[in-house]
Amino acid sequence: MIGRIHSLESFGTVDGPGIRFVVFMQGCPLRCLFCHNPDTWDAHATPKYQLTPDELMAEVLRYKSFIKTGGVTVSGGEPLMQAGFVADFFRLCEKNGIHTALDTSGAIFDEQTRNLLKLSRLVLLDIKSLDNRMAQTITGQSNENTLRTLDFLESEKIPTWIRHVVVPNYTDNDLLLNDLAMFLTNYRCVERVEVLPYHTMGAFKYEQMGISYRLQGVEPLGAVRAEVVRAIFRSHGLAVV
Ligand code: SF4
Incomplete structure (x- = not known):
């Protein structure tokens, strides 16, 4: 099996605990308004790397001493689009004693997803919005699979960190934020919530790719407001955090 990989980062510090080797998979079924990696969207684009699970493992093992207190995170794009490959890779990580984290929006919920979730030591679940209309506005799709994923994580007792991007004029809304917070208190698998303030650092990629940036004019979320949201x-x- 060959994994289509957009990019690799050997010293990641923001995608899970400790220092991590981060694998960004190519392809995503969502089209989030605020996405700063639109170059990962196209599942058919020629990726930078095409590797077998063993080849990727060999690359990770070059950094084993650096990531011993962290591990590996597979992100995207959407890793669930290549769930079989990621599952094989996570099995190899397990054999090598390397902690695994899956960073996903939960956009696909099927048997392959469930298998992969069960192989993940930690899941970073991106909830774009608990409100389904807002979720559809932001991502172009319903949040149904994301919420089914969260239910599955709870039933399997899989440690979960929730990630939530707060965007002025969209998800930066006290009512929506309180609803989400209250909802999350029902899940014992949720160990923490990461509030991610909206920023515009990926906007230049849209121009490079010749696609319109739909949040043109929306200001980044300020540090003071981000603290209020937290x-x-x-x-x-x-x-x-
Ligand atoms: S799920 Fe992630 S990669 Fe996919 S469009 Fe949304 S922000 Fe971008």
């Missing part, structure tokens, strides 16, 4: 989640008893 306080909303904390006020519901959630651990927040």
Whole structure:
């Protein structure tokens, strides 16, 4: 099996605990308004790397001493589009004693997804919005599979970190934020919530790719407001970073 990989990062510090080797898979079924990696969207684009699970493992093992307190994170794009490949790779990581994290929006929910989730030591689940209309506005798809994924993580007791991008005029809304926080308190698998302030650092890629950036004019979320948003989640008893 060959994995279609957009890029690799050998010293990631923001995608899971510790220092991590991060694998960004090519292809995503969503089209988030704020996506800063539109170059990962096209599943048929020629990726930078095409590797077997063994070849990817060999690359990771070159950094084993650096990632011993962290591990490997597979992100995207959407790794669930290549769930079979990632599952084989995670099995190899397990054999080599390397911690695995899956960063996913939960956009695809099928047998392959469930197998992969069960092989993940940690899941970073991106909930774009609990409100389905808002989710559809942001991603172009319903949030149904994301919420089914969260239910599955709960039933399997898989440690989960929730990621939530807060975008002015969209998800930066006290009512929506409180609803999401309250909802998450029902899930014992949720160990923490990461509030990700919207930024515009990926906007230049849209221009390079000749596609329109639909959040043109939306300001980045300020640091003060981001702290207020974190306080909303904390006020519901959630651990927040
Ligand atoms: S799920 Fe991630 S990679 Fe896919 S469009 Fe959304 S932000 Fe971009």
